[in-house]
Amino acid sequence: MKPKIEDVAKVAGVSPTTVSRVLNNRGYIGESTRIKVHKAMEQLNYYPNEVARSLFIKKTFLIGLIFPTTSNPFYGQLIFHLENIAATLGYKVLLCNSQGREDKEKNYLNMLQRNQVDGIIAGAHNKGIEEYEMPNLPVVGVDRYLSSKIPVVSSDNYHGGKLATQLLVNKGCKNIIHINGPISLETPANLRRKAYEDIMRANQLTPLTYEIDDHFTIIKQLFEENPRVDGIFASDDLIASQVIREAKERNIDIPTDLKVIGYDGTETTRLLLPGLSTVQQPIKEIAEKAIELLVKQMDDKDDAIQLETIIPGKLIEGETTGG
Amino acid sequence: MKPKIEDVAKVAGVSPTTVSRVLNNRGYIGESTRIKVHKAMEQLNYYPNEVARSLFIKKTFLIGLIFPTTSNPFYGQLIFHLENIAATLGYKVLLCNSQGREDKEKNYLNMLQRNQVDGIIAGAHNKGIEEYEMPNLPVVGVDRYLSSKIPVVSSDNYHGGKLATQLLVNKGCKNIIHINGPISLETPANLRRKAYEDIMRANQLTPLTYEIDDHFTIIKQLFEENPRVDGIFASDDLIASQVIREAKERNIDIPTDLKVIGYDGTETTRLLLPGLSTVQQPIKEIAEKAIELLVKQMDDKDDAIQLETIIPGKLIEGETTGG
DNA sequence: AAAAACATGTCAACCGGTTGACATATGAAA
DNA sequence: TTTCATATGTCAACCGGTTGACATGTTTTT
Structure with missing residues (x-):
């Protein structure tokens, strides 16, 4: 024993x-x-025995993390930082991969409460999960609006979308198309699209947005339907990469005939696709802020906290927009 | 309350x-x-309250995961699967990013024991951490030998190394260089190198291995020192990507003048670098086996368990080896 | 010499659930 | 009618550590 x-x-x-x-x-x-x-x-x-200790002191030093999947480089990197910062503060991290599935998300939420986590940071959210409204349990959203009372941390998506679109415009693109993630999510990332549309209109150009599907087949369709496309702003680097792939197959030269810019700029994409232009998210800063907001809620319960925190990202110009 | x-x-x-x-x-x-x-x-x-329950039943249904970082696509994907499978069995997962640092790893090990985890799966290991020898606490290693008594699950690294090297040989490469991760680790992945050397010798070729450093500067050095190199087998896809980048900068055409093959074949690299030849690791199967072995140890404590499990990988031929 | 600070011990209640022992009551089967 | 399975209650011990109250010393300070 x-x-x-x-x-x-x-x-x-x-x-x-x-x-x-x-x-x-x-x-x-x-x-x-x-x-x-x-x-x-x-x-x-x-x-x-921390279990016994936790029972008595009514604090577990556990933080639940709910995100779609660590497999995705953006979430992988974000979770890395979240865990890291949490660890320096004496907190441990319970990992939940919701895979964008509402049932899983609800189960995890339930599980986390049973396990008496001190707080939750979530970046997965299927519309209409009112379960996030938990009295006495601090929650912070990352790039997802969870409820009107839950603070959100995100990069400056509007500004990022603007930077990306403006770059394509400046490079002389006329037929710029935006590819979005699933727009059903209530995410500040939708502001990227908003910015895209605004910038397009401000330049007397017509915005056109495609919504990505699971298997990227929409990309083929995009090229079929818009043979004259000369600029694509993809809402993440993985999509951008698929665009590049499809362009190659169609012998469309990048950046001469088509300019492409992505979004996220994770370590992994920087390593694997160093030439890709992108808007780099301040992942570490987002993580820091999220933990900070969570801990603040845990410490002084009813202190007013900032409901929306926006951190600027950074434009990275690569070869895919013509260097 | x-x-x-x-x-x-x-x-x-x-x-x-x-x-x-x-x-x-x-x-x-x-x-x-x-x-x-x-x-x-x-x-x-x-x-x-699961904390109270755990205290009494002396079981937490918690599994500790110690890996270098979720930021790396291989670990990110592995951890995703581990968490997923664990969840279906009613286990929760405590995430630890050791960043390859011995001190962190020891602290995590300590923390996990205090938190009464039911078992640990680790793929991070700095030589000589005898702390893994814990009586009564099931442990499974992934791609790392933790101790003589701890079961390890890994892909068939020797076979993978053989496939990669043989492919380059078959494609007519004569000056094939291998780039390794840090060889100080006691990992089955070292078998990739062993296979490389064996295959080279079997083909009357001279093996030459470079060990990667943090900032990939070794790659420049490699090209300087070996202008006639015509094949590179990198021990992971990220390194392979850096090789490709460097080759581009030196106007070395891939695959005409240089053929490159990586290792891992994660979802992310498949998406971002679909053209890269690689040896794909059976990540999901590794995860399944690791959990299986862990749970087996938890259930029937002193049952003999398989000490080494090797799962075959899969060669993916891409453009970087000439299609 | 008295007061204050230091050092340790005993004891019991408590955190929130689990479990076994035992009591009691009802409806159904033998 | 007796027995048994069903249904619920009361009670207390237990999991392993925390904490406050209180007692009893020993050193230091004043």
């Missing part, structure tokens, strides 16, 4: 209370006893 | 024991009471 405080006490020749005092640095403890206790813990290979 | 069993009991007009019985489906419960109890739980928004 795993040793408990009582066993440590016996070996150290002190009382359980004293061991607990050493563990928590409370009250008076003599240096020699402290050493005795630590020796006993080492000898027994004792690890304090 | 959060409602507890007692509160539910009061609202439902039954005893706490009855509520617990409903919750756990134990003993005799009448249909009408079951309904009453469920209604009360719903009304109160009651979530059973």
